[in-house]
Amino acid sequence: MQRTLILNCNNKIGENVMVCGWVSVRRDHGKIVFLDVYDRSAIVQVVVTGELAGDLHPQDVVCITGNVAKRPENLVNLNLETGSVELQASKIEILSKAEELPFDMGGKELDLQLPTLLDFRSLTLRHPKVKAIFKVQEVTIDAFREAMKKKDFTEFQAPVIIPQTAEGGADVFEVKYFNHKAFLSQSPQFYKQIMVGVFERVFTVNKTLRAEPSVTTRHLTEVTTLDAEFGFIENWLDVMEMADYVIKYIFERVGRECGETLKMFGVTIPTVPEKIPMIKLRDAQEVIFKRTGRDNRKEPDLEPEDEREICRWSKEEKGSELIFVTHYPVKKRPFYTFEDPEDPGYTLSFDLIGRGTEWLTGGQRINNLETLERNAKEWGVDLKKSELYLQAFKYGMPPEGGFSFGSERIVMHVLGLTNVREASLFPRDMERVDVRLSTLK
Amino acid sequence: MQRTLILNCNNKIGENVMVCGWVSVRRDHGKIVFLDVYDRSAIVQVVVTGELAGDLHPQDVVCITGNVAKRPENLVNLNLETGSVELQASKIEILSKAEELPFDMGGKELDLQLPTLLDFRSLTLRHPKVKAIFKVQEVTIDAFREAMKKKDFTEFQAPVIIPQTAEGGADVFEVKYFNHKAFLSQSPQFYKQIMVGVFERVFTVNKTLRAEPSVTTRHLTEVTTLDAEFGFIENWLDVMEMADYVIKYIFERVGRECGETLKMFGVTIPTVPEKIPMIKLRDAQEVIFKRTGRDNRKEPDLEPEDEREICRWSKEEKGSELIFVTHYPVKKRPFYTFEDPEDPGYTLSFDLIGRGTEWLTGGQRINNLETLERNAKEWGVDLKKSELYLQAFKYGMPPEGGFSFGSERIVMHVLGLTNVREASLFPRDMERVDVRLSTLK
Numbered sequence: 106m107q108r109t110l111i112l113n114c115n116n117k118i119g120e121n122v123m124v125c126g127w128v129s130v131r132r133d134h135g136k137i138v139f140l141d142v143y144d145r146s147a148i149v150q151v152v153v154t155g156e157l158a159g160d161l162h163p164q165d166v167v168c169i170t171g172n173v174a175k176r177p178e179n180l181v182n183l184n185l186e187t188g189s190v191e192l193q194a195s196k197i198e199i200l201s202k203a204e205e206l207p208f209d210m211g212g213k214e215l216d217l218q219l220p221t222l223l224d225f226r227s228l229t230l231r232h233p234k235v236k237a238i239f240k241v242q243e244v245t246i247d248a249f250r251e252a253m254k255k256k257d258f259t260e261f262q263a264p265v266i267i268p269q270t271a272e273g274g275a276d277v278f279e280v281k282y283f284n285h286k287a288f289l290s291q292s293p294q295f296y297k298q299i300m301v302g303v304f305e306r307v308f309t310v311n312k313t314l315r316a317e318p319s320v321t322t323r324h325l326t327e328v329t330t331l332d333a334e335f336g337f338i339e340n341w342l343d344v345m346e347m348a349d350y351v352i353k354y355i356f357e358r359v360g361r362e363c364g365e366t367l368k369m370f371g372v373t374i375p376t377v378p379e380k381i382p383m384i385k386l387r388d389a390q391e392v393i394f395k396r397t398g399r400d401n402r403k404e405p406d407l408e409p410e411d412e413r414e415i416c417r418w419s420k421e422e423k424g425s426e427l428i429f430v431t432h433y434p435v436k437k438r439p440f441y442t443f444e445d446p447e448d449p450g451y452t453l454s455f456d457l458i459g460r461g462t463e464w465l466t467g468g469q470r471i472n473n474l475e476t477l478e479r480n481a482k483e484w485g486v487d488l489k490k491s492e493l494y495l496q497a498f499k500y501g502m503p504p505e506g507g508f509s510f511g512s513e514r515i516v517m518h519v520l521g522l523t524n525v526r527e528a529s530l531f532p533r534d535m536e537r538v539d540v541r542l543s544t545l546k
Numbered sequence: 547m548q549r550t551l552i553l554n555c556n557n558k559i560g561e562n563v564m565v566c567g568w569v570s571v572r573r574d575h576g577k578i579v580f581l582d583v584y585d586r587s588a589i590v591q592v593v594v595t596g597e598l599a600g601d602l603h604p605q606d607v608v609c610i611t612g613n614v615a616k617r618p619e620n621l622v623n624l625n626l627e628t629g630s631v632e633l634q635a636s637k638i639e640i641l642s643k644a645e646e647l648p649f650d651m652g653g654k655e656l657d658l659q660l661p662t663l664l665d666f667r668s669l670t671l672r673h674p675k676v677k678a679i680f681k682v683q684e685v686t687i688d689a690f691r692e693a694m695k696k697k698d699f700t701e702f703q704a705p706v707i708i709p710q711t712a713e714g715g716a717d718v719f720e721v722k723y724f725n726h727k728a729f730l731s732q733s734p735q736f737y738k739q740i741m742v743g744v745f746e747r748v749f750t751v752n753k754t755l756r757a758e759p760s761v762t763t764r765h766l767t768e769v770t771t772l773d774a775e776f777g778f779i780e781n782w783l784d785v786m787e788m789a790d791y792v793i794k795y796i797f798e799r800v801g802r803e804c805g806e807t808l809k810m811f812g813v814t815i816p817t818v819p820e821k822i823p824m825i826k827l828r829d830a831q832e833v834i835f836k837r838t839g840r841d842n843r844k845e846p847d848l849e850p851e852d853e854r855e856i857c858r859w860s861k862e863e864k865g866s867e868l869i870f871v872t873h874y875p876v877k878k879r880p881f882y883t884f885e886d887p888e889d890p891g892y893t894l895s896f897d898l899i900g901r902g903t904e905w906l907t908g909g910q911r912i913n914n915l916e917t918l919e920r921n922a923k924e925w926g927v928d929l930k931k932s933e934l935y936l937q938a939f940k941y942g943m944p945p946e947g948g949f950s951f952g953s954e955r956i957v958m959h960v961l962g963l964t965n966v967r968e969a970s971l972f973p974r975d976m977e978r979v980d981v982r983l984s985t986l987k
Contacts, residue, residue, distance in 0.1 A: 125944065145746035146698075200913075200944050201942045203941045206941065225937065226740075226937075227740045227937035227941070228937055231743060243702070259684055260687070261971060262753070264971075266730075266768055268981055278707075280720070280730065282767075282983075283757070289721065299671075300971075304680075306586060314707065316723075327705055327706060490980065491980075492665075493668045496666065496669055499644070500644045500647065500668070500669045501568055502642050503641050504641060530703060531705045535724055538707055538709040538726075539708070539933070540709055540933055
């Protein structure tokens with residue numbers, strides 16, 4: 106008999122079908138056993154005799170043959186897509202027997218400490234509320250690609266192994282590359298700029314790797330990063346406008362396709378006006394000083410508490426849960442960042458801040474070879490092995506800019522997760538690469 | 547004045563417009579200069595006075611204001627999308643000046659040796675015929691994703707850094723991971739199998755890394771790999787059928803969207819019948835023996851010359867440029883490959899061979915924990931750090947299978963490139979990571 110997807114049982118009342126999936130819950134009621142069985146489409150209640158049910162338990166993989174019956178009016182479960190039917194089993198085939206679970210997976214919440222959640226990742230990922238996080242990640246990344254394509258951007262593949270660290274940071278992973286040293290890419294920045302010379306508008310989705318020596322709730326060593334870059338901008342506001350467009354495009358699709366998940370997490374898509382507001386860093390610091398008395402007006406960046414305060418202000422005063430903070434000081438940004446000719450010492454760059462932390466970063470880049478080389482020298486960035494990067498500017502590069510953001514951060518902030526590890530299928534940090542590193546010799 | 551995309555000049559005859567792009571060719575005819583200028587949409591001929599043209603040369607980035615004029619009937623260029631118009635320039639603004647090019651980029655072919663092609667990658671990628679290769683790669687990857695989504699597959703992100711080599715090979719890159727040793731993923735195999743337990747049907751696009759100690763025309767150290775895996779298969783033929791579907795889906799979109807490129811390379815999409823034919827490895831060897839007298843009937847795999855011969859046979863006898871070769875011996879496949887119960891010693895696995903080489907590999911996997919662990923031991927594969935992998939089978943895994951292929955190989959074979967490096971934007975091998983490693987100390 107051919108398999109019927111569980112969701113299709115709704116259209117097969119009175120018919121004999123075979124569904125295949127995992128047992129998620131077993132409820133014994135005297136001689137009758139109720140099983141919740143799910144596949145990729147939905148979950149359904151199965152009614153079985155005790156004899157047929159045997160010792161079936163959660164995560165057993167089964168194919169169940171039976172009759173699809175309409176439930177009596179008073180037993181319809183409105184919380185279930187298949188809540189008006191049930192399957193009356195006549196035959197059960199076990200495809201794969203699961204061991205006894207180490208904890209209960211049947212509840213709406215999976216109430217585990219983070220280490221346990223990750224130690225049993227292949228199991229905990231199967232919990233509906235955990236699994237749903239990665240549907241949001243899928244939609245986020247797909248929406249990014251779709252948004253960029255609609256604006257004529259070409260997708261390209263940036264490399265992971267690079268000859269030299271792009272931004273001169275120390276937190277880079279080193280690879281033994283035959284008889285040489287190579288590094289893992291922290292960002293496709295150089296490559297996306299090169300590709301502006303080729304396709305004019307490009308985007309790329311990559312794993313980026315950073316040897317973060319800190320174990321915070323916000324940092325991973327491996328991140329799925331979304332990057333865009335484009336040429337022939339009139340000015341840096343074009344870049345900000347494109348970022349505004351992309352973020353809203355993602356919100357729209359997540360809102361439309363992941364409504365159930367948002368409800369499950371008790372959250373809503375951030376409220377943003379027609380145009381996300383912007384404020385210069387200095388003005389933000391002034392606002393914070395006036396509101397809180399905290400004087401960080403000389404600082405080159407926002408502290409975490411400042412980020413939270415400016416978000417509060419933005420929500421209250423501008424009706425926006427997101428805000429662009431712009432004009433970071435030249436020395437606080439990478440060497441390739443464009444300086445504002447009308448505001449020397451400050452860059453045409455921005456961070457998008459929302460719900461208390463940074464979501465995205467971007468800006469206009471230097472497209473002039475001499476300025477770029479001069480800055481690199483000043484910043485102490487060695488471009489000896491970055492011939493290809495310099496080549497792109499040697500042979501004609503239009504005014505350009507772009508932006509970058511991590512998919513995990515977006516998912517974390519949209520769903521209100523407290524730890525970015527929850528937004529990564531297989532999170533890597535100082536202490537864990539699937540297994541806890543402390544357990545290894 | 548707002549920029550007009552070059553392709554839109556076709557609809558602006560008689561109007562004054564500004565186009566922005568790169569100069570690709572300059573032709574001096576006495577007092578008149580003809581420039582070919584291109585942007586992301588198209589290329590157009592620009593007529594300029596010598597004075598206005600100044601020393602403009604290829605790769606200069608310009609914004610040109612002028613009048614769109616209809617070309618006289620006899621000067622229409624049918625090879626150009628904008629061949630019925632030309633732009634009569636009145637003003638030229640130079641956005642970025644290019645250095646003198648090290649070689650001519652104006653011809654239809656870019657006739658360079660591979661090392662030069664790669665030493666000047668940021669420039670050579672701008673040549674129309676080089677650039678076109680990466681539009682084919684983009685469409686290939688996008689078609690893969692689209693095909694999988696239509697079949698209810700969920701996209702997921704597999705990690706790059708792994709605790710342990712998945713298949714026990716020696717050609718793995720090692721990473722200094724804080725105070726530990728970690729490795730770069732050669733394949734998302736373990737993770738996609740884990741994810742079958744979560745979403746049932748999954749796919750993933752990743753950079754995979756392999757310390758290939760050979761410098762052949764077919765090997766790269768970094769590849770963009772396309773992977774799919776799905777559960778509840780009835781048998782291994784479901785996996786082959788899915789691979790058949792995906793490859794044809796890619797062909798269909800590349801054929802439809804990259805027709806001009808196929809013409810440029812003088813190639814056609816491979817001819818395949820309704821169903822791509824299949825043959826057991828042993829039968830293929832028998833066929834080869836009969837046709838050529840070459841007796842490799844005892845070999846566990848096809849030699850390159852065998853691959854070419856079986857392709858010839860498939861084309862002649864089956865009308866198919868692609869063929870599935872199946873039932874490789876158990877010992878020649880990874881430890882997780884499913885053995886054919888009806889043909890012991892041989893696996894339910896396949897390679898898709900086309901145009902003389904391997905395109906894709908796949909098969910059914912072992913979904914039983916005990917068999918898996920026993921095989922791992924026999925194969926000498928250490929699963930000590932692969933707890934998460936084993937967990938997936940401990941807690942219920944349906945019969946499943948999948949396949950994997952490199953996007954560069956597909957593009958190479960479709961376009962008839964002679965070296966896989968041409969199908970990688972920034973190819974990495976033993977000798978090069980952007981720069982030639984031999985030039986480094």
